Amino acid sequence: MVFEPKILGFLCNWCSYAGADLAGVSRVQYPPNIRVIRVMCSGRVDPMFIFKAFQVGADGVIVMGCHPGDCHYLEGNYEAEKKYNMTEKFLKLIGFDNRVRLEWVSASEGTRYGAVVTEFTQQIKDAGPSPAKDNEELLFKLKALEMAAATDRMRALVGRERHITEDENVYGEKVSLEKFNEIFDKAIKDEYERAQVLLSLEKGVNNVKLLAAKLDIDPSIVLEHLLILKQRMEIDFGEIMENTPVFVRL
Amino acid sequence: MSEEEEEIRIGVFVCHCGSNIGGYIDCKSIAEWAKSLPHVVFTQDNLYTCSETGLAQIKKGVNENNLNRVIVASCTPRTHEPLFRSCIQEEGVNPYLFNFVNIRDQNTWVHQKEPEKAFEKAKELIAMGVAKAAKLEPLEKIIVDTTPTALVIGAGVAGITAALSMANQGFETHLVEKEAEIGGKLNILDKLYPTNQDASELLKSLKKRVNDNTNLTVYTSASVKSIEGFIGNFEIEIEQNGNVKELTIGVIIVAVGASLFTPTGLFNYDGQKRITQAELETLLKNNQVESSNVVMIQCVGSRIEERKYCSSVCCMVALKNALEIKERNPKANVTILFRDLYTPGTYYEDYYRRAREAGVIFIEYAPEKMPIVEDNQVRVHNEYLGQDILIPYDLVVLSTPLVSNEDNKDIAQMLKVPLEENGFFLEAHVKLRPMDFATDGVYICGSAKWPVDITESIAQGYAAASRASTIISHSTLEVEGATSSLPEYNRNLCTGCEVCITVCPYKAISKDENDEILIQQVLCKGCGVCGATCTNHAIVIRHFTDDQILSEILAFGGQYDGV
Numbered sequence: 040m041v042f043e044p045k046i047l048g049f050l051c052n053w054c055s056y057a058g059a060d061l062a063g064v065s066r067v068q069y070p071p072n073i074r075v076i077r078v079m080c081s082g083r084v085d086p087m088f089i090f091k092a093f094q095v096g097a098d099g100v101i102v103m104g105c106h107p108g109d110c111h112y113l114e115g116n117y118e119a120e121k122k123y124n125m126t127e128k129f130l131k132l133i134g135f136d137n138r139v140r141l142e143w144v145s146a147s148e149g150t151r152y153g154a155v156v157t158e159f160t161q162q163i164k165d166a167g168p169s170p171a172k173d174n175e176e177l178l179f180k181l182k183a184l185e186m187a188a189a190t191d192r193m194r195a196l197v198g199r200e201r202h203i204t205e206d207e208n209v210y211g212e213k214v215s216l217e218k219f220n221e222i223f224d225k226a227i228k229d230e231y232e233r234a235q236v237l238l239s240l241e242k243g244v245n246n247v248k249l250l251a252a253k254l255d256i257d258p259s260i261v262l263e264h265l266l267i268l269k270q271r272m273e274i275d276f277g278e279i280m281e282n283t284p285v286f287v288r289l
Numbered sequence: 290m291s292e293e294e295e296e297i298r299i300g301v302f303v304c305h306c307g308s309n310i311g312g313y314i315d316c317k318s319i320a321e322w323a324k325s326l327p328h329v330v331f332t333q334d335n336l337y338t339c340s341e342t343g344l345a346q347i348k349k350g351v352n353e354n355n356l357n358r359v360i361v362a363s364c365t366p367r368t369h370e371p372l373f374r375s376c377i378q379e380e381g382v383n384p385y386l387f388n389f390v391n392i393r394d395q396n397t398w399v400h401q402k403e404p405e406k407a408f409e410k411a412k413e414l415i416a417m418g419v420a421k422a423a424k425l426e427p428l429e430k431i432i433v434d435t436t437p438t439a440l441v442i443g444a445g446v447a448g449i450t451a452a453l454s455m456a457n458q459g460f461e462t463h464l465v466e467k468e469a470e471i472g473g474k475l476n477i478l479d480k481l482y483p484t485n486q487d488a489s490e491l492l493k494s495l496k497k498r499v500n501d502n503t504n505l506t507v508y509t510s511a512s513v514k515s516i517e518g519f520i521g522n523f524e525i526e527i528e529q530n531g532n533v534k535e536l537t538i539g540v541i542i543v544a545v546g547a548s549l550f551t552p553t554g555l556f557n558y559d560g561q562k563r564i565t566q567a568e569l570e571t572l573l574k575n576n577q578v579e580s581s582n583v584v585m586i587q588c589v590g591s592r593i594e595e596r597k598y599c600s601s602v603c604c605m606v607a608l609k610n611a612l613e614i615k616e617r618n619p620k621a622n623v624t625i626l627f628r629d630l631y632t633p634g635t636y637y638e639d640y641y642r643r644a645r646e647a648g649v650i651f652i653e654y655a656p657e658k659m660p661i662v663e664d665n666q667v668r669v670h671n672e673y674l675g676q677d678i679l680i681p682y683d684l685v686v687l688s689t690p691l692v693s694n695e696d697n698k699d700i701a702q703m704l705k706v707p708l709e710e711n712g713f714f715l716e717a718h719v720k721l722r723p724m725d726f727a728t729d730g731v732y733i734c735g736s737a738k739w740p741v742d743i744t745e746s747i748a749q750g751y752a753a754a755s756r757a758s759t760i761i762s763h764s765t766l767e768v769e770g771a772t773s774s775l776p777e778y779n780r781n782l783c784t785g786c787e788v789c790i791t792v793c794p795y796k797a798i799s800k801d802e803n804d805e806i807l808i809q810q811v812l813c814k815g816c817g818v819c820g821a822t823c824t825n826h827a828i829v830i831r832h833f834t835d836d837q838i839l840s841e842i843l844a845f846g847g848q849y850d851g852v
Contacts, residue, residue: 095846
């Protein structure tokens, strides 16, 4: 059977959704694999939505907004880009980054909308069905990504990125983009591992040794994550079993 | 709340749109199938759901089946959502409990050769629509009182025109000018194209109309100190001679104009023998031009790397002044060195023709080989001759651009409106809302937005006034209900991190005196960025809540929340 991918699109009301309508008015023909969710602004697309979409069977997800400088809400598309970049970085950790796309499509670009959807559909066809379907291991990882992206640390970093790198803080300091990205990439890795730790605890993988083996991380790093998660009051020491401390998720 | 306990009863109406949808997919069987979806208690297919008959069928469906959510699967919400919303509102159903499913513009019209797949897609889209509809919540538009007063910042020709127009409509209008005299650039201009009327004549007549108007208060040597509040209810402070006056203002028109550019260091500019067109205007006005060899250079300081734009008025100013010199002294030699000449429309093109007829010489120069102003002659390279032409002069006139005012930034910050890269004010949309700012209740006209001439300034002054009066000609105004909010039940989630304040483009979010996040609904435009950024998921984007969008995503994956 021919593989027909399931593609989810998030379209901003003012530009891309209007562009999609114009494609209709102009009878531009494109593959019928995309299902559209309308949002007012591409900046509304919470990264959680994208991880969720992959967990329920999406083969590809595309976010579309207004061209830079054309945002109906002034700068919402820039925020969308920051959120999208984080999502892409997270997905890269599990090799899903070729299944997402961010595109700018204006209300007048009906033909381009059709071309973008056609091209993205082909990209997903080439990539094949999402390996996450009925794959416990990958679903576990996607869930961990969703949790990691939802932490206040990641959300604050994304929300403040433009402020931190483009404006000065109250002390007149500005963080360079390189420095910011360094911190950001480290945070991505850490939070993904911590989310996996949390999810593993639920499954009874509850001491440093077991966690290190399951997640393939150095035990000393696992311990660091556990201490930070304890500080955040997400986990606690349970009991000592055979000289090994056991942790529980709160 | 009873609303939460009330059973969800969804009605789905599938539109054939004649043959636009019905010609490709079987709407009747889709309507039948939709009955199997959770919470759906009534479905129907209509030939045209938007017709009188279709709307009557929706109303009948709502009444006979006690529907409290209505879905129409048809064209696009961008054209027809308001119609269906008001239709169910007439039957006592909150308009926000309506949901649109697009199965025409984004389905049958674009998959004409694959009707079976379009059929399946329509069903899936309706399932997603039903899932969202089940989570919809009723919302109310907010009604705000408006104050029938207007503030116009800047008393140049655009500002005066706008202020007079507002005042003549009966609105109490306040006109603030930072200079000691009103009139803006009219104070320095000699004659005005295309009528060749004296600028002073127009200024005199405008001043008289301003003075005679009892609805209009003028503040000269004054500035706007602070602007708080929102559309219909701005709180303004005007400072004049050290005194501060407080006003409540309904609408604001920005007409601050633009500044003259001094070409220091360009073409040996010295303000004496080598002057700007603005300085030439003053000489002409005072009848002090005695030069018989005049060379004008166009595009001085504009259309270059650091100032990419065309100032749009300088070509016409040069033509007008060249003709003026020729008229007063037909023997004078006037040469215009130009990159391109911009004389749109019949009147302006006629000026060019008349200048040619009067003997004004036009020589094109290339930006790679700029003319060189030497002590008594101008050297310009002519590409056709392949050599330099030497033109003797006793007066060089540089056509410099209008540039944005230095204090635009302060005004933009107070008004929470954007500036473009050259420091001019940026309108909400260049074609759809050219006189509006994205911030409601604030309007723009004249050279504050872009260099424009007197004719255009007057037209824009009227245009901005007419846009502004649409707001304060009503005693109240309705504000969209689908905005972001920090509901009481989420207050404990808010950590006060202020990221929402950083990302809100409309400054709708602030902290109140108790250091608690306050979202001003009338300022919010409902983009939802704050909600998608909120570090602890405390902010709710009404009508596009996480819960509603997640239910759509689940339905996309064939799952139904809570079923």
